[in-house]
Amino acid sequence: MAAGRLATVQAVFLSVILVSALLVCKVSCVIQYTGSELLNLRSISHSDLGPSTSLLEEKLRDLNISSHSTPWLEAKKGRRSGTFARFRRHPYRPPLPALLLSNVRSLRHKMDELQLMIQTNKDYSDCSAICLTETWLDPSVPDQAVTLPSFTLHRADRSFKLSRKAKGGGVCIMINERWCTNSTELTHVCSPHLEYLTVKCRPSFLPREFASIILICGYIPPEANANTTIAELANYVSSVENSHPDTAVIILGDFNQTNLSSELPGYHQQVTCPSRGTNMLDHWYTTIQGAYRAFARAPLGRSDHAMLLLIPQHRQKVKSSKSPTKLVRFWYH
Numbered sequence: 001m002a003a004g005r006l007a008t009v010q011a012v013f014l015s016v017i018l019v020s021a022l023l024v025c026k027v028s029c030v031i032q033y034t035g036s037e038l039l040n041l042r043s044i045s046h047s048d049l050g051p052s053t054s055l056l057e058e059k060l061r062d063l064n065i066s067s068h069s070t071p072w073l074e075a076k077k078g079r080r081s082g083t084f085a086r087f088r089r090h091p092y093r094p095p096l097p098a099l100l101l102s103n104v105r106s107l108r109h110k111m112d113e114l115q116l117m118i119q120t121n122k123d124y125s126d127c128s129a130i131c132l133t134e135t136w137l138d139p140s141v142p143d144q145a146v147t148l149p150s151f152t153l154h155r156a157d158r159s160f161k162l163s164r165k166a167k168g169g170g171v172c173i174m175i176n177e178r179w180c181t182n183s184t185e186l187t188h189v190c191s192p193h194l195e196y197l198t199v200k201c202r203p204s205f206l207p208r209e210f211a212s213i214i215l216i217c218g219y220i221p222p223e224a225n226a227n228t229t230i231a232e233l234a235n236y237v238s239s240v241e242n243s244h245p246d247t248a249v250i251i252l253g254d255f256n257q258t259n260l261s262s263e264l265p266g267y268h269q270q271v272t273c274p275s276r277g278t279n280m281l282d283h284w285y286t287t288i289q290g291a292y293r294a295f296a297r298a299p300l301g302r303s304d305h306a307m308l309l310l311i312p313q314h315r316q317k318v319k320s321s322k323s324p325t326k327l328v329r330f331w332y333h
Contacts, residue, residue, distance in 0.1 A: 092205075097213055100127045102300050114148070129179075154175070155171075157170045162192075171253065173217050183202075186199065186214070193224035194218065194229045196216055201214075214248070218233065233263075294309070297309050
């Protein structure tokens with residue numbers, strides 16, 4: 001019993017000695033300076049604070065080695081690549097027009113949403129033209145009611161006398177004035193099995209290989225005779241090519257199940273994504289292979305067709321082809 005008490009007393013005594021030693025060490029480690037001593041530190045050179053490195057620098061200088069690190073140079077930064085990045089850098093000077101295609105199913109009831117979309121989404125407002133099918137317009141609807149700011153409207157409403165149909169149909173093309181201010185309507189056709197509108201555009205900027213751009217926006221009803229319709233449209237496209245040989249012709253619209261490639265083998269389908277469910281009903285044809293890249297967007301309003309945004313990825317001949325070289329021989333006397 002006495003041995004246990006002695007051990008406890010010794011442990012407490014050792015603990016007190018250890019804590020006292022720690023406090024003394026902590027106090028002794030604190031270095032205090034007066035105000036005058038701190039001011040005198042200014043006059044002390046860096047050589048007084050540490051070993052001299054002059055000998056090491058002299059040796060490095062003899063070996064042509066700098067003791068200082070090479071100053072950091074800012075790396076040259078490139079630009080983002082891709083179809084969208086190139087288009088966004090020069091939205092109003094594209095090699096081919098950037099187009100927005102949609103089957104709206106009554107344009108008059110979707111003008112508010114279309115105008116809001118143009119104001120809030122720069123990709124849509126920078127489009128060169130907006131092509132719409134099934135506008136369901138008639139002469140009682142004025143142009144001011146369906147015209148977007150900074151866009152020129154060209155419309156072709158369905159005619160009851162020509163189509164024998166009272167409602168539906170109709171196509172229109174809206175040209176962005178920031179891309180082109182010189183647009184002319186060439187013709188518009190309305191029949192029971194085919195409707196199309198043709199607009200010729202001459203923008204201020206255009207590649208050398210094209211004199212102008214011709215847009216043909218069409219609509220083929222589901223019940224139309226495919227063979228007759230395709231043959232009629234192909235004949236018209238051939239006449240346009242003959243009258244405008246140096247023009248880029250773009251054919252687009254809601255063609256349902258018809259395919260123009262059989263009658264126009266020189267034209268290539270640019271749309272690779274479905275526009276209604278799993279079906280590709282909206283088509284886009286040009287004579288340039290891989291000229292566009294298609295992006296499916298949300299439908300406008302309650303339309304059952306997705307909007308198609310096609311961004312040009314065509315490379316101009318001046319940029320894609322190498323500069324020609326010519327071998328010249330010299331004879332010296």
